[in-house]
Amino acid sequence: MTHAHITTWVVALILFVVAIALQAKGNEKTKMVHMMLRLFYVLIIATGAWILYTMSSFPALYIVKVVVGLWVIGAMEMILIRTAKGKNTNVLWLQFITAFVVALYLGFKLPFGFSFFS
Ligand code: HEM
Numbered sequence: 780m781t782h783a784h785i786t787t788w789v790v791a792l793i794l795f796v797v798a799i800a801l802q803a804k805g806n807e808k809t810k811m812v813h814m815m816l817r818l819f820y821v822l823i824i825a826t827g828a829w830i831l832y833t834m835s836s837f838p839a840l841y842i843v844k845v846v847v848g849l850w851v852i853g854a855m856e857m858i859l860i861r862t863a864k865g866k867n868t869n870v871l872w873l874q875f876i877t878a879f880v881v882a883l884y885l886g887f888k889l890p891f892g893f894s895f896f897s
Contacts, residue, residue, distance in 0.1 A: 780833065781892030784826035788851075791819035795855050802862055813859055820852045830891055844885040850878040 794816040801809040827848055831837065854875035861868050888896040 780826060780830050784823070784830060785892075787819055787822040787826050791816060791823055791852075791855070794819060795859075798859055799862070802859065809863075816855070816859075820856070823848065823852065834891070838889075840885065840889060844882065844889060847878050847882045847885060851875065851882050854878055 794812055798809055798812040798816055801812060827845065831841065831845070854871055858868050858871045858875060861871065884896060887893055
C-alpha cells in the first residue's frame, strides 16, 4: 500500500507541474488537469488513511505526517487558485517546498515501507 501511496503523490506532483505550466500559458486545459489533480488529492488521502487503518497502533509522529501531508495538498491547491486570480504566491511556494520536504522525510523515516532515514 505504501507503493500505491507513493504512486498517487508522484502522479499528483506531475499533474501539479503540468497545471502550473498550462496556467502560465493561459491554456484552457488547465481546468481539466486541475480537476484530475483534485482526484489524486483524494487518492493520496485514501491510501494514507488505508496505511493508518492497517496499523494496530502508531506513534504520535504519524499525526504530524498526516498533518504535513494535508499541508502539501493545501499548498498545491492554494498556489493554483491564487495564481489563477493573479495574486502573489511566494509564501505559498515556500510552504509547499517546506511541507513537501518534511512529508518526504517523515514518510521515509517512519517504520512502514521504505525507511531511508532511520
Ligand atoms: C503530497 C503529500 C504527501 C507526500 C509527499 C507523502 C509522502 C510519503 C512518503 C514518502 C511516505 C513513505 C512511504 C514508504 O516508506 O514506503 C509516506 C508514507 C505515509 N503517508 Fe504520506 N505523503 C503525503 C500525504 C499523506 C496524507 C495526506 C496522509 C494521511 C491521510 C499520509 C499518510 C501516510 C502514512 C500513514 C504513511 C506511512 C508512514 C510510514 O512509512 O510508516 N500521507 N508518505
